[in-house]
Amino acid sequence: MSQKLRSRLAQRLDGEIAAVASMPARAAVLQAQRAILWLRHGREAEAREELNRLQVRALVHPRIELAAWLHLAEGLTAYFSAFGGGACERVRRAQVMAAAAGLRALQALCDAWLAQMAFVDRDIERLVGHAAAVLAGPPDNAAACRVASSLGMAWDLANDPAAASAWYAWGRRAASAEGDDAGLAALLYNQMQMRALRIRHAALAGQPGEAPAVLLGVDSIGHFDDAVGGSPRADLTPLLRAQLLTVQGDFAAAAALLEAHLPEAIAAGLARTGGSLLADLAWCWSNTGDALRARALADQAAVEVQAEDATHCDLDECAALHARLAQVYARLREDALSARHADAAQAAWTQDAAQRRLWAERLGSAGLGTPPR
Numbered sequence: 001m002s003q004k005l006r007s008r009l010a011q012r013l014d015g016e017i018a019a020v021a022s023m024p025a026r027a028a029v030l031q032a033q034r035a036i037l038w039l040r041h042g043r044e045a046e047a048r049e050e051l052n053r054l055q056v057r058a059l060v061h062p063r064i065e066l067a068a069w070l071h072l073a074e075g076l077t078a079y080f081s082a083f084g085g086g087a088c089e090r091v092r093r094a095q096v097m098a099a100a101a102g103l104r105a106l107q108a109l110c111d112a113w114l115a116q117m118a119f120v121d122r123d124i125e126r127l128v129g130h131a132a133a134v135l136a137g138p139p140d141n142a143a144a145c146r147v148a149s150s151l152g153m154a155w156d157l158a159n160d161p162a163a164a165s166a167w168y169a170w171g172r173r174a175a176s177a178e179g180d181d182a183g184l185a186a187l188l189y190n191q192m193q194m195r196a197l198r199i200r201h202a203a204l205a206g207q208p209g210e211a212p213a214v215l216l217g218v219d220s221i222g223h224f225d226d227a228v229g230g231s232p233r234a235d236l237t238p239l240l241r242a243q244l245l246t247v248q249g250d251f252a253a254a255a256a257l258l259e260a261h262l263p264e265a266i267a268a269g270l271a272r273t274g275g276s277l278l279a280d281l282a283w284c285w286s287n288t289g290d291a292l293r294a295r296a297l298a299d300q301a302a303v304e305v306q307a308e309d310a311t312h313c314d315l316d317e318c319a320a321l322h323a324r325l326a327q328v329y330a331r332l333r334e335d336a337l338s339a340r341h342a343d344a345a346q347a348a349w350t351q352d353a354a355q356r357r358l359w360a361e362r363l364g365s366a367g368l369g370t371p372p373r
Helices: 008-019 024-040 044-060 064-082 087-101 104-120 124-136 141-157 161-178 181-204 212-228 236-248 251-267 271-287 291-310 315-331 335-365
Strands: none
Touching: 008 024, 024 044, 024 064, 024 181, 044 064, 064 087, 064 104, 087 104, 104 124, 104 141, 124 141, 124 335, 141 161, 141 181, 141 335, 161 181, 181 236, 181 315, 212 236, 236 251, 236 271, 251 271, 271 291, 271 315, 291 315, 315 335
């Protein structure tokens, strides 16, 4: 087994498990919670071994509480591995079981994760519903940390960085109170991700924006992940850095990162944004003198966008993909193709702006503008 996690949350769980060694039913629930923590630190093998053992126990000695925690664990396993794969259904089942059994803290935690998954799906109604359910219940640091992350990203998407920052700060306080280093790492990554995307999209839309000096912040994510014991998707941080290097014009360095990390990320569930990153790589190649590979990859990304549109690709990513392809084709002197993608980008940016206004309106009308005091 890997070195023990050093967070206060991990130490507390280890201590509680040892204290109830003579109570196997209670110990099993705590072991399921510890397996979830291992998942959140990227320790999939350890978590899988523990969960398999607990699944056997749950069949031999059925208990609703353990079954609910195991459904949450399996949902998070699917979420971290592919950002989908039935994750929502498993977590929703855990939430229903927790509600039926009166397990309010687990119910809130499930609602918080469902809010996060709703953000990934860009479903503002589900996000608002689950977030409101968390905030209407008793204070709970574990649920607060997670729901703060989804609401921070939601307000970032709604173009209100100040509101977003307030939620991130509230979440950091909850994670610190819980002793949850994985929660702190997730908040740091999500905040940095939304800031990096804002820089990238502003550059592609031809709007003045923040300079990519946030690169130093991206580097700090990896350092923090290492310090706290790992994260479930460490492969994503190099892709953020690559996007910012592309905006900055460091095409060789960006291409190297994309070539090294993009195939694995797409295979592991980033297909929805993969086309946009393929277009970034084509742009890098077109600027480093590899016109033939740039054209071939641009053509592939142009086909990818049709599939992404068909599966409800995020509007901002569709706009970014078309905008980048317009740049690539212009560089390759394919003026007709460039104009076609420029028009598609403009239409997508218009839809994206409307979506952002809708999100701001829904979050505000639901009373989710500021965190609780």
